[in-house]
Amino acid sequence: MHKKPHLPEKICPACHRPFTWRKKWAKDWDQVKYCSERCRRNRGPH
Template structure:
């Protein structure tokens, strides 16, 4: 595979990042897609959101899907609305790890490239 065709998943947001010429010398060390992700990293709150998503899925029917925002409300209480995007990042990281599927309009989609609202369900 040519270097230009290589991709990785960002350790913070779970999105796909493609090889860039600027990263040619350090491609093996690249973990984050942007300066924002590099400064944010993965916090204990992010791990709590991942756990909340897995707990919600464990409490639901085997083929049921949950909204990542529900995990934000479970972790943040009244401030759960502010955790909507962190919960989406947590869902993408779980999907990248192979623990869940991201579902949009009833179909499994690529978590690294999904846009718009999505749900999460257990990986079979």
């Protein structure tokens, strides 16, 4: 089993859990705020 190199992390403002960089976010990592669609939809009043 190979180990992945250290990937950038962010904290989701909805669930307050850390999430790591994903290849599908490579082009827009700076704009990614939520760890999932569920958190994005349930972000609440901010």
